[in-house]
Amino acid sequence: MLTRTSLSVLxxxxxxxxxxxxxxxxxxxxxxxxxxxxxxxxxxRQHDNNFSLSIQPEYYTDWDNGRQSFTxxxxxxxxxxxxxxxxxxxxxxxxxxxxxxxxxxxxxxxVFWGVTESQHLVDIINQTDLVEATxxxxxxxxxxxxxxxxxxxGTLDLFVLPGFRERTFPGEKGRLRFSPRIDTEQTxxxxxxxxxxxxxxxxxxxxxGDWDIGLSYFSGTSRDPRFGFGQDNKGQPVLIPxxxxxxxxxxxxxxTLGDWLWKFEAINRSGQVDRSGQDxxxxxxxxxxxxxxxxxxxxxxDLGVISEVLYDERGDDALTPFADDILLASRLTLNDxxxxxxxxxxxxxxxxxxxxxxLESSRRFGDNWRITLEGQAFINIPNVNTELLVGVRxxxxxxxxxxxxx
Amino acid sequence: xxxxxxxxxxxxxxxxxxxxxxxxxxxPEEKGLAIAIEADKRDTGWQxxxxxxxxxxxxxxxxxSKRNIRTKTLEVDGDGDKALSIFDSPRDIKGTAFLSYTHxxxxxxxxxxxxxxxxxxxxxxNNKSGPFMGSEFSYEDLSSQEVEKYSYKYIRTEEIDGREAxxxxxxxxxxxxxxxxxxxxxxxxxxxxxxxxxxxxxxxLLKTLTYSGYQQYEGxxxxxxxxxxxxxxxxxxxDLHWKDYRFKTGLTDRDFDRNxxxxxx
Numbered sequence: 001m002l003t004r005t006s007l008s009v010l011x012x013x014x015x016x017x018x019x020x021x022x023x024x025x026x027x028x029x030x031x032x033x034x035x036x037x038x039x040x041x042x043x044x045r046q047h048d049n050n051f052s053l054s055i056q057p058e059y060y061t062d063w064d065n066g067r068q069s070f071t072x073x074x075x076x077x078x079x080x081x082x083x084x085x086x087x088x089x090x091x092x093x094x095x096x097x098x099x100x101x102x103x104x105x106x107x108x109x110x111v112f113w114g115v116t117e118s119q120h121l122v123d124i125i126n127q128t129d130l131v132e133a134t135x136x137x138x139x140x141x142x143x144x145x146x147x148x149x150x151x152x153x154g155t156l157d158l159f160v161l162p163g164f165r166e167r168t169f170p171g172e173k174g175r176l177r178f179s180p181r182i183d184t185e186q187t188x189x190x191x192x193x194x195x196x197x198x199x200x201x202x203x204x205x206x207x208x209g210d211w212d213i214g215l216s217y218f219s220g221t222s223r224d225p226r227f228g229f230g231q232d233n234k235g236q237p238v239l240i241p242x243x244x245x246x247x248x249x250x251x252x253x254x255x256t257l258g259d260w261l262w263k264f265e266a267i268n269r270s271g272q273v274d275r276s277g278q279d280x281x282x283x284x285x286x287x288x289x290x291x292x293x294x295x296x297x298x299x300x301x302d303l304g305v306i307s308e309v310l311y312d313e314r315g316d317d318a319l320t321p322f323a324d325d326i327l328l329a330s331r332l333t334l335n336d337x338x339x340x341x342x343x344x345x346x347x348x349x350x351x352x353x354x355x356x357x358x359l360e361s362s363r364r365f366g367d368n369w370r371i372t373l374e375g376q377a378f379i380n381i382p383n384v385n386t387e388l389l390v391g392v393r394x395x396x397x398x399x400x401x402x403x404x405x406x
Numbered sequence: 407x408x409x410x411x412x413x414x415x416x417x418x419x420x421x422x423x424x425x426x427x428x429x430x431x432x433x434p435e436e437k438g439l440a441i442a443i444e445a446d447k448r449d450t451g452w453q454x455x456x457x458x459x460x461x462x463x464x465x466x467x468x469x470x471s472k473r474n475i476r477t478k479t480l481e482v483d484g485d486g487d488k489a490l491s492i493f494d495s496p497r498d499i500k501g502t503a504f505l506s507y508t509h510x511x512x513x514x515x516x517x518x519x520x521x522x523x524x525x526x527x528x529x530x531x532n533n534k535s536g537p538f539m540g541s542e543f544s545y546e547d548l549s550s551q552e553v554e555k556y557s558y559k560y561i562r563t564e565e566i567d568g569r570e571a572x573x574x575x576x577x578x579x580x581x582x583x584x585x586x587x588x589x590x591x592x593x594x595x596x597x598x599x600x601x602x603x604x605x606x607x608x609x610x611l612l613k614t615l616t617y618s619g620y621q622q623y624e625g626x627x628x629x630x631x632x633x634x635x636x637x638x639x640x641x642x643x644x645d646l647h648w649k650d651y652r653f654k655t656g657l658t659d660r661d662f663d664r665n666x667x668x669x670x671x
Contacts, residue, residue, distance in 0.1 A: 207664070369498075
C-alpha cells in the first residue's frame with residue numbers, strides 16, 4: 001500500500017523538516033496491538049490471533065504569530081500476518097494560513113463532518129482506511145486545497161480534491177474481510193481519469209443558539225465502492241472494487257438541549273450504482289439522541305444512553321449493511337484522573353436476527369501510556385453470499401492495544 | 407444583569423449626594439453585593455488574557471499526575487467570558503481543545519475538539535459541577551465569576567494568614583450548581599479571594615480552595631500564582647500553578663470561534 005505518490009510525498013516531507021526543526025515540536029505515539037478471535041477462520045488461509053505495531057509521529061511548527069503553520073503526520077503499521085494491513089500513509093502534510101475572514105489550507109489532510117455516532121453518512125472528504133479498523137473511523141490522508149470563508153453567517157468551506165485514495169482492504173490472510181477477498185489490483189473507475197479525477201466539495205456550517213448545523217455538497221468519485229465478481233491471476237474468485245462518479249448533498253444537525261443531544265444526518269446521493277445494478281438517486285439518514293445521566297450514584301461518573309436509527313432507502317440493495325437498523329448504546333465516563341471510558345453498543349437489524357455488538361474502552365496509565373480494549377461480536381450473520389457481512393461471521397474479536405505517547 | 411445595573415445606579419446616586427457609602431444603614435446582603443460589584447469593577451478592562459498552567463492531581467495516597475494546559479480568555483461586556491483551553495499533556499490528549507462561551511445564569515455553550523478524529527463536538531453544558539480533567543476543580547470553579555451568579559451576604563471582617571479579609575457567604579443562582587453555599591474570604595485590598603469553602607448539595611463541607619502568590623499585572627489586575635483545592639470527602643487534592651500571564655494581547659472573537667478550535671496549539 002506504500003504507493004509511489006505517498007513515498008515521494010514522505011521523502012519530500014522528511015526533507016522539509018530540518019528547515020523548521022529549530023522552532024517546531026514533535027509528538028505522537030507508538031502502539032502495540034493484539035487481536036484474539038473467538039473462532040477459527042472461515043477461510044483456512046486466514047490467520048488466528050494477530051500482533052501488530054504502529055507508529056504515528058507528528059511534527060508541527062508555526063510562524064507569522066501563529067497565523068501560519070506546517071504539520072506533517074506520517075503513519076506506519078506493521079502487521080504479523082496481513083501484508084495489506086502492513087501499510088504506510090501520510091495522514092497530514094499541511095500548510096495553513098489563517099486570516100481574519102478566511103483560512104487557507106493546502107496539502108494532505110483529514111476532515112470530519114457530522115454529528116452521529118453509529119455511522120458517518122455526511123462525512124465524505126477522506127477515504128476509509130478499512131484495514132485499520134472495521135468501524136470505518138480511521139481515514140487516509142486526502143490531498144486538497146481548502147479555503148474557509150469565515151463570516152457572520154457562518155463558515156463556508158470550499159474544497160478542491162485532486163487525487164483519489166482507494167479504500168484499503170484486508171488481504172488474503174487477513175481477518176475481518178469480505179469473502180471472497182477484494183482484489184485492489186483490478187479496481188475499476190467510472191471516470192476516465194481514474195484516481196486522477198479532481199473532486200470538489202463545499203460545506204456551510206453555523207450555530208444558532210442550541211443548534212449546530214452543516215449543509216454540504218460533494219461532486220466526484222464516490223468513497224464507497226461497489227463490487228463486481230472476478231478472478232485473480234491464480235484463478236481464485238475475487239471481488240473487484242468499482243468507484244462511481246457521484247453527487248451528494250448532506251445535512252447534519254445537532255440540538256444541544258440540557259442533558260439531551262438530538263442528532264440528525266441525511267444525504268441524498270446520485271450516480272452510485274446499487275447492488276441490483278441500478279443507478280438511482282437515494283436518500284439515507286441517521287437520527288437519534290444521546291442523553292447523559294450526570295454524576296450517577298453520587299459519583300463523578302456520567303452515564304450516557306445513545307439510540308440512533310439507521311435508514312437507507314435502497315434497503316437490501318444498499319452497499320452498507322445498515323439499511324434499516326437501530327443502535328442502542330451506553331457510554332460510561334468515570335471522569336477520573338485516568339480518563340476511564342467505556343462504550344458498549346449493539347446494532348440491531350430490523351429484518352433479521354443479525355446483531356453487531358461493539359465494545360470500546362480505554363484508560364490512561366501514568367502520564368504517557370494508554371491502554372485500550374476493543375471488541376466486536378458478529379451475531380447471527382446469515383451464511384449466504386448475498387449477506388455483506390458474511391466474510392466476518394466467524395471474526396468476532398477482542399483487541400488489546402497499549403500505546404506510548406511522546 | 408438587572409441587579410448589577412440597578413446597583414451601579416444606586417452607587418452613582420449615593421456618590422452624587424455626597425453620602426459616604428459605608429455610613430448608610432446597609433444590610434449584610436447589600437454589603438456583600440457591594441463588595442462583589444467592587445471586585446468585578448476592579449477586575450474589568452483586561453480585554454484578553456493568556457496564561458499557562460500546570461495542574462497537579464494528588465490522590466489520597468499522595469500519588470501525583472500532571473496536566474499542562476494553556477488558556478486564552480476574552481473579556482465579554484455584560485456576559486460571561488469566552489475561554490479556550492488547549493491541553494499539552496497528558497500526551498494522549500495533546501491537542502484537545504475546549505471552547506466555552508460562559509454565561510451567568512443560562513448554560514454555557516461548549517465545544518470540544520478531538521484531534522485524533524478531527525472532530526468538533528458540541529457538548530452538553532448544563533452540568534458545571536462535574537470534575538475538570540479528573541481534578542478536584544469543577545468547570546464551575548474555573549469559569550468566569552460574574553456578579554449575577556450568586557446572591558451575597560456579608561458576615562464579618564477578619565484576618566487570615568496576615569491579610570484582612572471580608573468573609574462573604576454566597577449562594578449560587580444557577581440551578582445546576584453543585585453547591586448550596588460558598589464561604590469566601592475576600593482580601594480587603596486586592597478584592598480577590600484568599601480562600602473559599604464549598605458546601606455540597608447535602609450542605610456538608612466538600613472542598614477548601616486557597617489562593618496564594620498574588621501579583622499585580624498592568625498596574626491593576628491581581629492574579630494568583632497558585633490555587634490549591636482539597637476535597638474533604640475523598641482526601642484528594644489538586645494544585646494549579648499559573649505561569650506567563652499576559653493581558654491585552656490583541657485577541658478577538660475570531661480567536662474564540664469554532665474554526666479556531668481546529669488550529670488551536
